[in-house]
Amino acid sequence: MTDIEIKKGLAGVTVDYTAISKVNPDTNSLLYRGYPVHELAATEPFEAVAYLLWHGELPDAEQLAALRATERAHRALVPAVQQAIDLLPPGAHPMDEIRTAASVIGAVDLADIGNVMDAVGTPDENLDRSIRLFAALPAIVAYGQRRRRGEALVPPRDDLDYAANFLWMTFGREADEVVVDAFNRSMILYAEHSFNASTFTARVVTSTLSDLYSAVVAAIGALKGPLHGGANEAVLHIFDEIGTADNVAAWLDQALAAKRKIMGFGHRVYKRGDSRVPTMKAALDTLVEHYDRPDVLALYTTLESEFVARKGIYPNLDYPSGPAYNLMGFDTLTFTPLFVAARVTGWTAHIMEQQASNALIRPLSAYNGPDERHIEGYVPDAAVQDAASRPEEAH
Ligand SMILES: CC(C)(COP(=O)(O)OP(=O)(O)OC[C@H]1O[C@@H](n2cnc3c(N)ncnc32)[C@H](O)[C@@H]1OP(=O)(O)O)[C@@H](O)C(=O)NCCC(=O)NCCS
Structure with missing residues (x-):
């Protein structure tokens, strides 16, 4: 093992400047x-x-x-x-x-x-x-x-x-x-x-x-991937599975016991709520009224409050956008x-x-595979031996 600090998933790593957006x-x-x-x-x-x-x-x-x-x-x-x-x-x-x-x-x-x-x-x-x-x-x-x-x-x-x-x-x-x-x-x-x-x-x-x-x-x-963009799609599958607001508590008990991730909740960066949710939720409210679908809102708010109460994990943008797109008629x-x-x-x-302002993005890895070993009976020729003795180059 090495004493190199691994930043799994690059969590917490700042890799460059950007002038485009600030979270x-x-x-x-x-x-x-x-x-x-x-x-x-x-x-x-x-x-x-x-x-x-x-x-x-x-x-x-x-x-x-x-x-x-x-x-x-x-x-x-x-x-x-x-x-x-x-x-x-x-x-x-x-x-x-x-x-x-x-x-x-x-x-x-x-x-x-x-x-x-x-x-x-x-x-x-x-x-x-x-x-x-x-x-x-x-x-x-x-x-x-x-x-x-x-x-x-x-x-x-x-x-x-x-x-x-x-x-x-x-x-x-x-x-x-x-x-x-x-x-x-x-x-x-x-x-x-x-x-x-x-x-x-x-x-x-x-x-x-x-x-x-x-x-x-x-x-x-x-x-x-469902951990990124695929989550709004997954939210609707969850809504379909649950059916109505009355089923939320029992469904959630089972889902959490099975250690399922509840799609549309949690975020790598926001830990106390996604800044985009209130705006999208307000848009969802107008759609619920326009299409006269209070049942959607009841399911939405019940799942949110039950999940937040149990896990302290808040909705991300995919949570309100999934039902909003559904109401608009998108598959x-x-x-x-x-x-x-x-x-x-x-x-x-x-x-x-x-x-x-380009720089090739090429991080390092810490090797944790088998120690160096050799093919039995293999004898390298002189040119290969010579090349092997040169310092390693990264590709
Ligand atoms: C977005 C996401 C990948 C962020 O992940 P992360 O910062 O790497 O956080 P982790 O996945 O390590 O989660 C930390 C803890 O919270 C739990 N958690 C996070 N989001 C959860 C969720 N949506 N449902 C259930 N548990 C969740 C994890 O199980 C983990 O618990 P543990 O410490 O007991 O193992 C994660 O919240 C997630 O998978 N959410 C569902 C998918 C989703 O909505 N993605 C859209 C993102 S905009």
């Missing part, structure tokens, strides 16, 4: 470029928050109009992406679908770049790629849900903003304002959260001088792809930040 667990606050996220969610369209994450400042009217024009120009599902999705088996998980689609977008966009060094791109090229991914992902999420339901593709509408158009492409009808507002808020709340696992994955890939699309594809892979399987559509803004902002 403060002590004050329960989350700032995007200095702005409290609840203020942004209450006042801004998601497009403006995307601009803020990329540029560091909120857009003026002209800048917002320009971003919206570019976003509208790249909304439609391009044929190569639709074909790639259609080739997947109907049972493919939507996260596999969106990961594949993002990869196809990258392959198409970078098709004429032969040299991997050129694929890294200039800051302007990467901003352009970020906007195009941001614009393209909603159609992929919407088409995925419609395909699984056996419904036809709904083309985008140029007269609708990002959130309203996303809902239009998914459901083929105009959403009520209260639903558009709740959806817009959820996108803003999911957009960015410092060095979480998927963002860090994107930065690791970027640090090797790989391209922005590869970093986003890797980040989608990290987000798929449970679509929840994590919605998270992708939102978080792509944060990922790409981090990718560009990493590129601007």
